[in-house]
Amino acid sequence: MELYADDISLISEFRTRKQFIDPELKREGWTSKYIKEEVNSVKSNFKDKKIVIFDKNPQHNVDRFIDYLLLDEDYTPLAIIEAKRFSKDAETGRIQARTYAQDIESQINKKIPIFLTNGEKWIFIDEYGMERKVSGVFSQTDLKRRRDLYNNRKDPRTVKINTHIVDRPRSVTIVRKLSEHFSECHRAALIEMATGTGKTRVAMALIDLLIKSNMVRNVLFIADRIALVGQAKDNGFKKYFTEPVADLREGFTTSSRLYVSTVQTLMGGKETRLFEKFSPGFFDLIVFDEAHRSIYDKNNLIYQYFDCIKIGLTATPRERETQSTFDLFGKATAEYSYDEAVRDGVLVPYFAHIISTKVLNEGIKQEDLDKFLKDQLRRQDVDPDTFEPTGSQFDRVFMDNKTNALIIKSFMENCYKSDEGKPAKSIFFCASKNHANKMKEVFGELFPKFASEVQVITSDMYRANDEVKRFKQKSSPRIALSVGMLDTGVDIPEVCNLVFIKPVASPIRFWQMLGRGTRNLEACKHKDWLPSSRKDDFKIFDFVIGGHSNIEFHELERGKGT
Numbered sequence: 001m002e003l004y005a006d007d008i009s010l011i012s013e014f015r016t017r018k019q020f021i022d023p024e025l026k027r028e029g030w031t032s033k034y035i036k037e038e039v040n041s042v043k044s045n046f047k048d049k050k051i052v053i054f055d056k057n058p059q060h061n062v063d064r065f066i067d068y069l070l071l072d073e074d075y076t077p078l079a080i081i082e083a084k085r086f087s088k089d090a091e092t093g094r095i096q097a098r099t100y101a102q103d104i105e106s107q108i109n110k111k112i113p114i115f116l117t118n119g120e121k122w123i124f125i126d127e128y129g130m131e132r133k134v135s136g137v138f139s140q141t142d143l144k145r146r147r148d149l150y151n152n153r154k155d156p157r158t159v160k161i162n163t164h165i166v167d168r169p170r171s172v173t174i175v176r177k178l179s180e181h182f183s184e185c186h187r188a189a190l191i192e193m194a195t196g197t198g199k200t201r202v203a204m205a206l207i208d209l210l211i212k213s214n215m216v217r218n219v220l221f222i223a224d225r226i227a228l229v230g231q232a233k234d235n236g237f238k239k240y241f242t243e244p245v246a247d248l249r250e251g252f253t254t255s256s257r258l259y260v261s262t263v264q265t266l267m268g269g270k271e272t273r274l275f276e277k278f279s280p281g282f283f284d285l286i287v288f289d290e291a292h293r294s295i296y297d298k299n300n301l302i303y304q305y306f307d308c309i310k311i312g313l314t315a316t317p318r319e320r321e322t323q324s325t326f327d328l329f330g331k332a333t334a335e336y337s338y339d340e341a342v343r344d345g346v347l348v349p350y351f352a353h354i355i356s357t358k359v360l361n362e363g364i365k366q367e368d369l370d371k372f373l374k375d376q377l378r379r380q381d382v383d384p385d386t387f388e389p390t391g392s393q394f395d396r397v398f399m400d401n402k403t404n405a406l407i408i409k410s411f412m413e414n415c416y417k418s419d420e421g422k423p424a425k426s427i428f429f430c431a432s433k434n435h436a437n438k439m440k441e442v443f444g445e446l447f448p449k450f451a452s453e454v455q456v457i458t459s460d461m462y463r464a465n466d467e468v469k470r471f472k473q474k475s476s477p478r479i480a481l482s483v484g485m486l487d488t489g490v491d492i493p494e495v496c497n498l499v500f501i502k503p504v505a506s507p508i509r510f511w512q513m514l515g516r517g518t519r520n521l522e523a524c525k526h527k528d529w530l531p532s533s534r535k536d537d538f539k540i541f542d543f544v545i546g547g548h549s550n551i552e553f554h555e556l557e558r559g560k561g562t
Helices: 005-010 013-027 090-108 140-151 169-183 199-212 226-240 263-267 301-305 323-329 338-344 358-362 369-378 391-397 401-414 433-446 448-453 464-473 507-517
Strands: 035-040 065-071 077-083 114-117 122-125 131-134 188-193 219-223 245-247 258-262 285-288 309-314 334-336 350-355 426-429 454-458 479-483 497-500 538-543 559-561
Touching (some): 013 065, 077 090, 077 140, 090 114, 169 199, 188 323, 199 226, 199 309, 226 245, 285 301, 309 323, 401 433, 426 507, 433 448, 433 454, 448 454, 454 464
Parallel strands (some): 077 114, 188 334, 245 258, 285 309, 350 538, 426 479, 426 497
Antiparallel strands (some): 035 065, 065 077, 122 131, 350 559
């Protein structure tokens, strides 16, 4: 309903309640017998559950009346709501509400949370006295659960870390640091760990610790890629927890404690977005994987809707992280950089080759090319999917068969190979689906012996994930020609060669792509796919396109670097 200034000033507190607050309570499942209005906080006996309602004859300077008292099913007070008319600031009711809460607490010896509202704005004051804006009132079930958690909370610093989940010294240290962070009642944290250092396992160990501390019970893991959600579900929750996992992609439910979902699923819905079907207080903890990505939730609606502890996971180096990530989660609470992980032997270094040839340079001297490239590379604050060169532009300018042949020959001469002479596991980051298909065709013409080892993996292909699984679990194929699907979220430790055949302007995207090769020998299950059954480093082949080198642009060292 659209309201104008004159309308707002005329809305009384009574109308505010009936028009805005009561429908909100109904939406969250509250029934009338557990909602008591105008409760006398002085004369009610909350301990014996004898509630006195306003009788139109108040005792002046003695009686005090609670606008709304929300009750448990056994009529124990769960929370109070202090309501103001729509035109007033909701926060003006703070002192009154604190007095009412103390009237109740003095009788039942339990903390009572408070909601302040004018029907539009909602403020929540929890049992710790912490105040924050929330998107609405919580359900009865959520208030009961939160009360139980508060009454049984343990200091997370004293809870033992599950070393079955994390055993690397640095991971254990990070979990302990985060336990100290949350023991101070912080409600957000950013974990910055290089790809391959075990972010998901750290997240699972932290979830386990917070559950055992009785700080959280309902947990949601969100990512915007199916592969990342599957990894959290199968290699995270199912591996380390005994409780069933609800995958919200399969349908809405509130019957579990552990949940996974894509951002796209949560943002979907015909009449109501899926996430809005939950009470704002339903989750106690949400983990946002790839916290920097907000493509499908540009306004951070999910983040703002739920009142809970929020943890962001990112592999992006601090100096390349976006300001929006810091705005949501603050500066990184715990960090483990790629350089540190290489020094610890957890990840392997890269060996970078920048390849610039006459054929590539001649093939790109076309009208307006410089302007086109510069325009693409300047867009540093836009989502990487939107500011990298489009496939059709890229194909038209650069990718004829002569150029593709040069790239393939150079790769085959210099790539890491396994002992039987096949290329080790390799990912080509192609410019477009058409480009990937052309590359496969040229591969077959130049090296027919290895034609079956080269497969295109793009999202438009029917059952594309079957090919991803083969690439991950089987010796063949050895070479994946990919557009987007293998940039992130796919853990294939045996990858030894990465080939960049397009400019990547986004530092976030580039470091994710680089992470496909950083896993060490210990992580590899199929050592016979590796050169001499070893993995001491991985190779980056960076083909200079239009004067743009990804290695130089992202300030990596040539040769062997960290």
